[in-house]
Amino acid sequence: MRYAARTFRENPAFTCVAILTLALGIGATTTIFSLLYTTVLYPVPYSNAERLIIPEPTNTSPQGSVNGMPWSYPKFQDARSMTRSFESFAAFAAVAANLTDAGEPERVQGEYVSTTYFTLLEIQSLLGRAFFDDEDKTPNSPAITVISERLWRRKFASDPTIIGRIVRINRVPLTIIGVAPGFFRGETGAAELWFPMSMAPTLANVPASLTRRFSHWHYAAARLKSGVTVEQANDDLKDAFRRMEEANPSNPPGEANPYFMSGRITPLLDAKVDPTVRRSLVVLLGGVGFVLLITCLNLSNPY
Numbered sequence: 001m002r003y004a005a006r007t008f009r010e011n012p013a014f015t016c017v018a019i020l021t022l023a024l025g026i027g028a029t030t031t032i033f034s035l036l037y038t039t040v041l042y043p044v045p046y047s048n049a050e051r052l053i054i055p056e057p058t059n060t061s062p063q064g065s066v067n068g069m070p071w072s073y074p075k076f077q078d079a080r081s082m083t084r085s086f087e088s089f090a091a092f093a094a095v096a097a098n099l100t101d102a103g104e105p106e107r108v109q110g111e112y113v114s115t116t117y118f119t120l121l122e123i124q125s126l127l128g129r130a131f132f133d134d135e136d137k138t139p140n141s142p143a144i145t146v147i148s149e150r151l152w153r154r155k156f157a158s159d160p161t162i163i164g165r166i167v168r169i170n171r172v173p174l175t176i177i178g179v180a181p182g183f184f185r186g187e188t189g190a191a192e193l194w195f196p197m198s199m200a201p202t203l204a205n206v207p208a209s210l211t212r213r214f215s216h217w218h219y220a221a222a223r224l225k226s227g228v229t230v231e232q233a234n235d236d237l238k239d240a241f242r243r244m245e246e247a248n249p250s251n252p253p254g255e256a257n258p259y260f261m262s263g264r265i266t267p268l269l270d271a272k273v274d275p276t277v278r279r280s281l282v283v284l285l286g287g288v289g290f291v292l293l294i295t296c297l298n299l300s301n302p303y
Helices: 002-010 012-041 073-082 117-121 149-156 197-203 230-247 268-272 275-300
Strands: 052-060 066-068 086-100 106-113 144-148 166-169 172-180 193-196 219-224 260-267
Touching: 002 012, 012 275, 052 230, 052 268, 073 086, 073 230, 086 117, 086 193, 086 197, 106 117, 106 197, 117 219, 144 149, 149 172, 172 197, 193 197, 219 230, 230 260, 260 268
Parallel strands: 106 193, 144 172
Antiparallel strands: 052 066, 052 219, 052 260, 086 106, 086 166, 086 219, 144 193, 166 172
16 A cells, blocks of 8 residues: 555656546446446336236327327226236326315326226335225225325325325315335326326316226236236237227228227336347446456556
8 A cells, every 4th residue: 555655646647547547437337337227127116027017009000000009998997807918907197286285285296096006016005005906996986095205204294193184186185095105106207196097087177087988098007917928918908909999999980091909018127218228238338347447457557
């Protein structure tokens, strides 16, 4: 250590170059590894994430282009009942809501969700409970909500007796039944409140939002049954759409510009980050790691 210190004092220019080179090498490697960690090694905070998928309707135009699209609630219900590949199937949609009866009124982000949502993602409540599976069967009932830990601490001062308190969302009184853990922001990425899908007609003031077959406004996620592959689930969903289209055609007979409804499956991990981007990050990490190695070897023998 004394010898190194004397060398650095005698060669200030070399010392500055060595420190800057190592700082750049370590900084670049750390930055790329951080990106790799969040996109490849730990992209979602859910257990058994490899079995989570995003099912979506597709619209195939006469020109052959296939486009993903949101779900309508009747089609979501049909797909959930017609498919056999999924252990759980849940709907979700982003919503901005006005929160009152909790200090100053505030505009907060939330999600409408089917009541299997928290079970599907295996999210355990910090306080209270999540929704029961049958709590979205009756439109506009029950009037309940789950809040995030961030909202609980910010607006309710971490009140341990928060369960059972009534707040108003868009002037509608709702009972708080649970607090979600802090890491969970929902699949939309910014949610602090969750409402049963059955409350959408009242909170959004759109009475037919759950009954219009061709009103596509929400998304879905599902968990594959053990042993079921993505390819098998994809075929299962396509078959369900074929039967749905036979029963309720999306295109009236004789329509001038027909399109064709079907479905497709995307693994959740691929939906979060494109596989090509993932591979590029792995290659980039190898590159900057190799540069750091060369830097260390060069600095270890400067003469």
